[in-house]
Amino acid sequence: MTDHETEPVGAQAPPVSESGGHPLRWRILALLGLAQLMLILDVTVVALALPHIGEDLGLSREALTWTVSAYTLAFGGLMLLGGRITDLFGAKPVVLAGLMVFVLASLSAGLGDSALTLLGGRIGQGVGAALLSPAALSLVVTLFEGAERNRALGVWSALGGGGAAVGVLLGGLLTAGPGWPWVFYVNVPIGMMVAVALTVLLPAATPAGPRPRLDVLGAVLVTASSATLIYALVGAGDRGWIDLFTAALVGVAALGYVGFVVWQRRTASPLMDIGLLARRPVATGAFLIVMATALMIAVFFLGTFYFQNHRGYSAARTGLLFLPVAIATMAGADLTGRALAVIDASRLAVLGLVVAAVGLAIPAIWLDPVPVVLGVAVAGAGTGALFVVASATALGQVAPHEAGIASGIVSTFHEFGASLGAAVTSSVAAASLLGTTTAGFTRGFVTAALTAVVAAALATRRGTDAV
Template sequence: MTHDETTDAAAQHSAAHPRRWRILGFLGVAQLMLILDVTVVAIALPDIETDLGLSRATLTWTVSAYTLTFGGLMLLGGRIADLIGAKRVVLAGLLLFTVASLVTGLAGSSAMLLGGRVAQGVGAALLSPAALSLVVTLFEGNERSRALGVWSALGGGGAALGVLVGGLLTAGPGWPWVFFVNVPVGLVILAALARMLPRQSAVVPNARLDVLGALLVTASSGAVIYLLVNAGDQGWVTSGNAWLLVLAVAGYAAFVVWQKTARSPLMDVSLLIRRPVATGTFLILMATALMIAVFFLGTFYFQHANGYGALHTGLLFLPVALATMFGAQLTGRVLGRWGARRLAVAGLLVAAIGMAVPALWTYPAAVVAGVAIAAAGTGVLFVVASATALGQVAPHESGIASGIVSTFHEFGASLGAAVVSSVAAASFAGATLTGFTDGFVVTAVAAGVAALVAGFLAPGRAARTA
């Protein structure tokens, strides 16, 4: 390293925020709450159904209303963070999510319950991309990889922890506490971040929000997510899904055309064809789809096929959460030396091997071991995806790039749940284990194919270092 390079590195280090690791901890816990609320509710659904007298359709929307709003508004949240500063958007999103959690816990009707879930999704769509943008801007170099490892460990392990937390709260104080628990945690984080986050001016000064672009991409994303959620219940080949697909494609095409002519576009669409961003979005999509797929297979296997209760099932998923965090943490430490391509392929192959175990031996111990191995592989993918997609974007693009990554995270969740619910439908409805076996086979094959794609798509170590 030359003298000038050493001086530059020292200057960068000295300019780093002194409380960046503490800020990361609070942002990570906030993100953990958002991810927990995707899965923590699933365990509480039977109790919610009994207390509020909900229909099956309303139960489905108790989960998917949050995912739909969260994923559909993510790009808008990322763009707003670029325009007015990530700190303001993080605090606004966290406050909205916390208040909405209180309202949802107090719900005495289906309308209040679903309204609260939609409001939670709006708050999450503001908070998540803005928080990830802050992580990217607060850290540099190898520190950024380690920070993204912590971020991904908390977010990736959140789905599995949601089962455990949901089981403990539902079996203890009752289902409303699935939502009430967010209130004190959210208020503490809000107070801490308001004090610690650095003041920020607009990253894109004198720019205006592209309202039409936001409407087009949000409506199109919402149509895709609705299609994926709906396919799990009504099948893939329906006239309704066909029209939703046409609507989504037309909306995205109109969005691309508008972005090339708008004076203050929502995003630079060329971001999506940059190799690092394309790689990151593909990996985050696969990681989330695989994680949610095996989560659904595992929880339904334990509860339907073995008759385990919510708390018992939640405890069995503790190794899954720990494995996800281990994979993410390890990757954050070695990413700079190994490079994105090797780790992406390795993570997908580990996930494929893990999911092949319960496909061959459908026993409780084999399912726990296999899902935990697969979770370690997906933990690797979460870090590689975030670091690759966000490591080479300009500061004024960090918010929207974070929004892209977070949007594909939600797409992956909806895709994994929809595919596996269709493949394993027979086992969900009856006593046969064939559907569970088929579901694990499909996920193992998907992970293997994705490893081949990642081998060609992901940049090597030299590209990432550059």
């Protein structure tokens, strides 16, 4: 994408039907949506499998945390680069390439018999997802027109709202059934089927518009800086939060981010439009999506280890206990989407954070199965609301030609939020994740609740509707 042409491209105008748009657009959307759902599910589908993976492979707490963070970090860090590659080569080949990388990496992760092979597979999944997701979204934009495009984008957004919560339920059922490798194996037949169908149905395409240069250095800087920060946060659970080495790693990450910003301002074809990110609505939307994803991951991380390791529940039973969370998350997103027409976005953001804080405070005060389920369901409703407000805030006031890069920014921060949530929660609750004490769970829920309170205070002060 160029500085002035940031809307996703990558396909020539396809043949149109009498109603406008590609004649097979809804069938293609179903396939692309299924592929995107796999990517979203893989953020949380491993959550219920983590205790079993750790036991079978003898993994440490740090390795288990990286099982989540390695995927989301590669996904988020390379997503904007994936958008640039789509501009360069066209959406169809990038979708198919990303899908095949994701499928092969899923197979590798399922076959993994050590931390190294498992994490290598998860990184590969992230790379495939970073190629597939922006290319698929660009196809949705080009295949649909007018009001139908809004409907299609609504379907696309709904996948993110409920897919993550459903992933925990699916992960529990697969882990209790054929075993934890199947949380990865299940992607193989589905991915292959989708790839074959898309090969036939997608129109042949060539890139449209000018071909941008790939900002590989920018992608390396932002991904390496984020990986360093996540490494520091994960290790803080053992080394301590005020440890000199932890502080040094955080400093290195900060320098890397500064270098990324400087490079983005100097390079002719930047990975990210820093000027767009500096706008208050986009920055606030990015902040809210980080909060929503981090809190969501904290809920799943704490809940799955509490129920399975401390209470001794099976993965299937634990997964079913998260069903109310999935329902509450989707309900919160749906109600908020309707309320945006009559209630100010800033108030809905604060309300979502307050609801999340209240929900997280329940198990922080009373750590028992019923309060935990009730609390995380309430928190799920709050985070579901935040996902909708974040997207509406970040994208509601950008020009049409800026919508593509703004969407990429929001998606990138979504994945970084998952990485941060897993890292911080793992460190705060370290004593309980692989031990017998419950003190770590309580600290984890308290930390998450306080984070939501602080975020609500910031949202109240700044507002989300200012330009």
